[in-house]
Amino acid sequence: MKGILLINVGTPAACIRKDVQKFIGDMLSDPLVMGKSEWMSGFLAKNIIAPASSRKSLEKYKLIWRKEDPAISPILHFMQMLAQSLEKKKGIPVEIAMRYGEPNIEQALKNLEKKCPLLHEVIVFPLYPHYAQSTTQTTIDEIGRIFYKRPHSYRLKFVEPYFDHPAFINALAKNAEPYLADIDKLVFSYHSLPIDQVETAWKKGREFDYVYQAKETNRLFCEKLKIESQYTLLLYASQRGRNWLKPFLDTDISDLPGLGWKKVAVIAPGFPVDNLETLYDIDIQARELFMKAGGEKFVFVPSLNDADEWVEAVWKITTGV
Numbered sequence: 001m002k003g004i005l006l007i008n009v010g011t012p013a014a015c016i017r018k019d020v021q022k023f024i025g026d027m028l029s030d031p032l033v034m035g036k037s038e039w040m041s042g043f044l045a046k047n048i049i050a051p052a053s054s055r056k057s058l059e060k061y062k063l064i065w066r067k068e069d070p071a072i073s074p075i076l077h078f079m080q081m082l083a084q085s086l087e088k089k090k091g092i093p094v095e096i097a098m099r100y101g102e103p104n105i106e107q108a109l110k111n112l113e114k115k116c117p118l119l120h121e122v123i124v125f126p127l128y129p130h131y132a133q134s135t136t137q138t139t140i141d142e143i144g145r146i147f148y149k150r151p152h153s154y155r156l157k158f159v160e161p162y163f164d165h166p167a168f169i170n171a172l173a174k175n176a177e178p179y180l181a182d183i184d185k186l187v188f189s190y191h192s193l194p195i196d197q198v199e200t201a202w203k204k205g206r207e208f209d210y211v212y213q214a215k216e217t218n219r220l221f222c223e224k225l226k227i228e229s230q231y232t233l234l235l236y237a238s239q240r241g242r243n244w245l246k247p248f249l250d251t252d253i254s255d256l257p258g259l260g261w262k263k264v265a266v267i268a269p270g271f272p273v274d275n276l277e278t279l280y281d282i283d284i285q286a287r288e289l290f291m292k293a294g295g296e297k298f299v300f301v302p303s304l305n306d307a308d309e310w311v312e313a314v315w316k317i318t319t320g321v
Helices: 017-028 038-064 074-090 105-115 133-147 166-179 195-202 210-225 249-255 281-292 308-319
Strands: 002-010 094-100 121-126 155-158 185-191 232-237 263-267 297-300
Touching: 002 017, 002 074, 002 105, 002 133, 002 308, 017 038, 017 094, 074 094, 074 308, 094 105, 094 133, 105 133, 121 133, 121 308, 133 155, 133 195, 166 210, 166 263, 166 308, 185 210, 185 249, 185 281, 195 210, 210 232, 232 249, 232 281, 249 281, 263 281, 281 297
Parallel strands: 002 094, 002 121, 121 155, 185 232, 185 263, 263 297
Antiparallel strands: none
8 A cells, every 4th residue: 555745845834933033043053054064054953044034934924824613824734635635536645744844754654654554555655846955855864864773664655746746736837827828928937046065066966966857847838838938037036145046036126017028927936825925925915016017917827736737746646547
């Protein structure tokens, strides 16, 4: 029997400052995220960056945190819904885990073992379609570290980046199409990365090339919906410094109305599940900047979340059916 482990970067446990600070500190302590030594990453993250940024980050989380019972983060809610849909529709045990925070990887694997004592393979499905050392690689490393601490009766299978998989492209296109009427420009927004990390990965080949993979997703998406490239734009968000991939969403989005593009839609293909980067950086911050600059229409394209077409795509990508 097979099981699926859906994994994402993470979320604060609760919308309070200490939990936000802990999440930021844990994530940025990872040398694969910071690009510095383990000691230096941990020192900077937990003693300087997290304490200094947690208050501002908390205010952002308050704007997007779910008010429904239970009051949890959107990323956790939609991952739970996606897992439930996969289990119900495909009859396969599914658990969710976060690289940082809860639910943690070790407990998720134990939960799969309890659900299915005859488990012989766990398919690890990262909810990031494009390779990056700060997401894909650190997830692989951490799962391996935890898995090999003790013997298991099952094996692990990691789903490789699926940026160009037809099922992923089809799900993106079907989800986005209703939002793309009457616009001047379609903006693709991707999480920015440090340029040195991007260049290091690029030298290894296209299977590690974040920029190539993002552009290929965009090309296939536009091909699917018959959108001409001159009506699209690629911007990067959530940068933490100047030497990160640009142009930046939070600066260049304000220029579009002045260039005659007063009606835009923004989609974030790198995030199959809505989170702070989509619900705040795009739907709140970028919207406000664009409209204040003279924009007339700003359309936020939601992530795939637990949409039926995404459930089917995850199944096809994991099983090859």
